[in-house]
Amino acid sequence: MQITVYGATGTFGTRLVEQLRSRDHPVISAHRGTGVDTYTGHGVAEAAEGSDVLVDCVNRMTMNARQAVDFFSHSSRSIALAAAERPETSVACLSIAFRPEVGESKLLGYYQGKAVQERIYRRLVPADRLLMFRSAQWFELVDAMTTSIGPLRFVPKMRVQALAAAEAARMMAEAIDAREHDTVEVAGPEISDFAAIARRLAEARARSTGRAEEHSESAGERGASAGTAKPRKVIGIPLPGPTAGDGLIPPAPRLSDVSLDNWLRTV
Template identity: 30%
Template structure:
């Protein structure tokens, strides 16, 4: 099977390409750094030509303003048009758990627009929503940084290893389009404040975490379960402690 991965140079894209190649698929890696621009369409038709599947794991460079919306609208429309022109049989995209509940966030509003464009396109599709990656915990807890302390809400989350997300994407890529949204989350549930304490302790960072439910999450005030996947979500394998041990060269 020939598969085009848009966003192939990113955290998920690099892992996904490796997984697909190990499984014997022909992979076309497409990203800005490889000469393919999903916004302008430069190099895209050649990257998609003859592909059975397009996997969209592109990401906006900015999370906090209208730039994310501009990116996802333009990129998704361009990718969908290229997929239609090439007769691609399956369009698969990565999104974020909680997106419909958190559209006050500029970034998640942009992801909701992306999902809507895919669903309205008439292309056979699958959308995978993932919870927050372990790899982004550092950026997540930085939202609460105030001097020598972190003020963070206790809202629940099920963070997940990027490798587990890429593996599930590879599995979905090999299957038929679901015409639906599926989810993946990590095997353990924590409060955001609790994740921060675990992460800081593992990095021998003695800064204190103060639980503060009023702190916003990328511009949104969280309810307790806003970041949790539904009961039908795929449960990933790697636990946080194991990932921390592995990521620190253990």
């Protein structure tokens, strides 16, 4: 089964391509570096040639609603139209697990864009050829959500059921491999918030820095400060609206068994 992955060089796309190839699927990596631009539509149809599944992993991180809606509407439509030209071709879209009130919130422009993306695919791609893969947030997004000012790090207190990006990619690859359609939601084994995850990540990095400093010193010169690096101070910023409640918690997801503790051992 040949598969075209649009956005193949991103955080998720890179991992998904590895997972699909490990299952012996030929994969076409489509991204701007290969001359494919899903926003303008340039090269999208050519990259789809001969593929059984088109996967949309393209992303643009912005909380500006106008920009998000504009980007995701253009990008998804170009992929959906490429699939429409090939009646036997299916589409798998990477989306986010969020409840309707999040997609309707004027404070969360990015999610408005993802809501539009989902509506376009559901309108243009037959239901029996569409997999809407809705992932909870990834642990790896914590850094992208962090604003650093001097020694302080500010992170939004969004309630999440986060999982590792590699786990989400594995679960999506399994769904594609099984030729699933309809909607699949995935999440991690624990409910937390981004600020709490950021604190745990800061502690893990401080321990790692301390161990590195300790190993870099000779036994005779090792001082009392070795292994005592302090974590950066993380301040959680409460957000108004549905993300403070269960707006980002999928009601009945498939669960990864990789916890935050498991993931922190790999960073």
